[in-house]
Amino acid sequence: MKKTMKHLIVAIVLGVSLTGATGMPVLAADLEQLKEQGFARIAIANEPPWTMVTTGGEVSGAAPDLARAVLKKLGVNDVVASVSEYGAMIPGVQARRFDMVAAGLFIKPERCKAVLFSQPDLCDAESFMIKAGNPLNLKSFADVASSGAKIGVVGGGTEEKLAIEAGVDRANIVVVPDPQSGAKLLQDGRIDVYALPVLSISDLLKKAKDPSLAMFAPVENTPIFCAGVAFRKQDSALRNAYDVALAAMKASGEFAAIVEPYGYSADAAMQQTRENLCGGPN
Amino acid sequence: MEWDWEFSIQILPQLWEGVKVTIQATILGTMIAMTLGLLLAIARRSANEWISRPVGVFAELIRGTPLLVQLYFLFYVLPDLGLLLSPLTAGVLGLGLHYSTYTAEVYRTGIDAIPKGQWEASKATNLSANQTWTHIIIPQAIPPMIPALANYFVAMFKETPLLAAITVLELMNQARSVANYHYKYVEPMTMVGLFFLAVSVPSVILLRKLEARFAPSNS
Known part of the structure; x- marks a missing residue:
């Protein structure tokens, strides 16, 4: 009896771990894989106007709207958002809980050590x-x-x-x-x-x-911060592709058309660079 | 995943601040739950329906709603009605109130277990209701209840992280703050788990001893 019990437990554990392995959707956020599945998983915070979830459950706000538009250019049709605490976003993206953070996470040197940022998109004091x-x-x-x-x-x-x-x-x-x-x-x-x-x-x-x-406002002795979309350190190909599409949208005026209705200055973001905000290459 | 000893030692003082609040909340919450529970149990047994009925409804209401909802109510809604409680007060009150409805049930079964003859004998010897409770019923009813009450004490201790939701800086909240600042979860969360184990494992051993000591079959 005891032995069959043991076998049963082993079988259950094996079964769970096997289904877990095959059920894993994306291992690396590879652009081809994102295109294939048709969506990217993003982290948001529900802090309007940066990120918000409407009463109908729809995800909007400047950061997700922009990410959605950029990803569409790359052939990824939609985003699936999870609401998270700011502090949990970087560990979450490292642990592959999301493919990217589109929550208006400010680009700061200590964060640049942990993740890759896109070029700046949303700036505020x-x-x-x-x-x-x-x-x-x-x-x-x-x-x-x-x-x-x-x-x-x-x-x-x-x-x-x-x-x-x-x-x-x-x-x-x-x-x-x-x-x-x-x-x-x-x-x-x-x-x-x-x-x-x-x-x-x-x-x-x-x-x-x-x-x-x-x-x-503005609070004395604090700079104007600029945010970017954050990616895992390993996903540099995805980040670079995102940057190219973002730059094209900045040049065409589509970028301003998305962020300015929310109150953000498109010029402020375009004058700033990630390298400057990170204090080095990222 | 790597364990960083230097980091663990560095965050220890901040976590210790949280431990103190966790212990404080548990002890104060238990004191409220134990006394209020007894009052609830006695009130529910009252012959006066104007007392027993409303108290019964109140207890069911509390027991039928989640502690987290009650904490939000105490913390966010009461100020609109003019009562502003500090986070810790609201938390302790929430814990105590919630668990008093459970301890009340423990008291009730304990009191019900007292043979009817004891009540009759009290009446026959002309004891007042007050004297019957304090000298006859409660002293006999309490010892068998101790293991069950201690059980709720341990349960409440493990519920204290809920107080983080109403900004009480208890252990879990301190750990989250550490994790948020350093983007590291392994060390702070492991240490939180170890602390809870360090208290609850000895408590369970003590509980076993209490159960053996006060088990009804031995008495």
Whole structure:
């Protein structure tokens, strides 16, 4: 009896691992394979206007719309998106959970070490959402650190790092579960300031319609960040093909036609380069 | 996949901050669950239907909804009604409230197990309801319940990562913050798992001992 049990378990384990192996859709995000299956898996964050999922479940926002258009040029007809925390995107793409990250992930030197970026596509400055009149007079991350104010950030986002680097006490950094709930935390007085890019805060303020909330922008001593689509280190062929199609769309004006309605400056992205943002080749 | 010892040691202090909050939440949550559960159990047995019925409905309501939903309610909805609880308070209250409905059932079965003769004898010797509960019923009912109550204590301990959803900086949230910052999951998540094991394995051994000590067949 015991022996048959053991055999059964071995059979189950083998079966599971075998079906797992054959069921694996893509091993390397190879352009030919993506074309064949007809879609690419992307990571998004649901932070309008960068990325959003409509109430009908449709994926839009500047980053997925642009990625979809570029991929179409490459012969990949659609994208399948999964919503993820910013910090989980790079490990996710490394672990092949997605083929690429199209969430407006800012191109920064430490990220360039972990993934390959496309040329810059969406640029924005940092801003603070604060109570109207900015009662604590917060103008920079250093102000937040010295005043002991509580700051809301999205997990793994650029703002979390900026806050830590400026010396904000870990206990005063509140990681908000999703971009929308940050506004609620500020309304309820649980945090004093909520840091996100300008376009995100503008979008949240438009939706909140609350006169007690306001925006301070740009945050002092922070640069204008530019995002790009992130790929696995091994997928350089795919990244290069993506870059070629993106460059053609920038030249033809299709790029501006997609990102400008969302409020992004096409010129800002076109004047910036990945090499510059990475601090070296990537 | 590689294990980075230097990184593990570097993140240890931050994780330790989370451990402290996890333990705090578990102990406070247990205290609420144990006392509130007893009150619920007694109230549900009340002869007055105006007390027993609403309490029964309340308990079923809590037991029939997920803890995560209750935490969101305490954290995001209550402020709109004018009650602003700190993240940890809301979390402890949520845990305690949720588990009190389970401990109430433990108390109820324990109390039901007291032979009817004990109640009758209390009445015959002219004890008040108060005296009957505190001197006769509860002292006899509690010991057999201890293993089941301890079981819920361990269960609650393992539920504390849910508090991360309402921004409590407990162990899981600290680990996620570490992972988000360094793009590394192996070390922080393994250490979280090891910590939970380090507490729950001895707890289970202790539970076995409690069960042997208080098992009904031995009494």
